Amino acid sequence: MLCQECQKREATVHLTKIINNKKKEIYLCDKCAQNKEELNFGKEGFSFNNLLTGLLNSEFGTDTPNSSLNLNYNKKVEEECENCGLNYAEFSRQGKLGCSECYIEFENRINKLLKKIHGNNRHTGKVPKRTGGVIRTRKEIQQLREKMQDAVQKEEFEEAAKLRDAIKELEEEIDE
């Protein structure tokens, strides 16, 4: 199909507009689509970072990074990471954090943001041996507890007792 605007190039963009319940379909080529303001396909247009920054800024009730800022917004945004000096406004613009401490410095907001992005804010996957020693053990204890309860339910008390001792041992290990 040819582009409806220029009638020269192949139409590659298919746009469906619904205004007042009336459906209108438009077929455009790349070039004409780029010129259409409503599509905003330009270089500065739609990108992953825009999406992310949109998420970040919607927290403050403003739609775009350029919206007029109220005082409250400014105050919140001036928060800085003590470790690397990144402020939250800069993060909102780039979508990139400055160091691992930023996750702690901006805890409240990062927490909400992660929930928005992943629909979840609790890691359940791999734990590194070095930096996650205690965490690893805690996870192991958790797993053993589940197994123990399972054993109790099945009335395998001998097995449950074994698991109980293993849990105790691990717990002592953490306390040391």
Next chain:
Amino acid sequence: MSITGKINNTLNKWMKASGPDPDVVISSRIRLARNLMEVPFPNYASDKEAKRVIDKVESLLEEEDNDFGLKLLDLEKIPVLEKEVMVEKHLISPEHAEPGQHKAMLLTDDESVSIMINEEDHIRSQILFSGLQLEEAWELGDQVDDYLESKLNFAFSEEYGYLTTCPTNAGTGMRASVMVHLPALNLSNQINDVLRAISQLGLAVRGLYGEGTEALGNIYQISNQVTLGPSEEEIIENLQGVIKQIINQERNARKRLMKQNKVELTDRIYRSYGVLKYSRKISSKEAMKLLSDVKLGVDLGIINDVSASIFNELMVLISPPALQRLTGKDLNSSQRDEKRANLIRKRIREK
């Protein structure tokens, strides 16, 4: 080096189409993002700090034997063209190929493991396998990760898992992706429905060269979107399940086409084959389109005198940087189109 030597030098495992389900799945990839606890993320690190990351990795290689055969490469010292070929082979990202200080990588001889240092994160390990081998790739990725972690302190929090520069990668830091060839779904106009369903399942679909690129040669990359919450195994299971369904749908679409439009399909495949066999000039876009038809022809048993891996190979070999590297000199686009046609003719005849 002879031209064949150079070509072989350019090929790696995933291009040889030796993995499972090669008729639909081209490659499987696992990427793990990691950062060092004590250094700011690359975008915020000073020169000195960025160098420290490389130094730490270097001393790890010196102190701990690695069975993987990882070797450290300083990307500043590698010629531009060479780096572009690495991008075509999906060993490094386009950003990492751009000039800049303290960019490095670790690479194995067979190129199945490549680790970018100081890209968006300090360390990004990538495992690239041929065909559908996500579980195998994760197994190796896990081992490589354990090796790196034996000396390096990775930034990790109990709640958020591995801490990454961009919060979209936090948690497992894992992106699992599969590259699939879906010509029949495209020919039978089902592709958009399939792609829509995939994105509703929390997976991302992209063209051949990543975000925002078009699906040249009917090739799509499908990957997990969510990295925090599910475990690595759950992410892989989910992706694997979806891919298996896509494989079935593509195979069914092929069968249907063969049943209902056999003459049209066979005609299309042979025409494409004919053009590739005899053309004297060809653009990379046209070549990708025709190669997709020929691969379909090989996989359906219509074409028997070309090897199945030719598509995967040529996909990389006919890209402008690879052509440039093969001929060893700068070419304009018209010269490239000529060289490309020559290379394809030669390669197809060689079997």
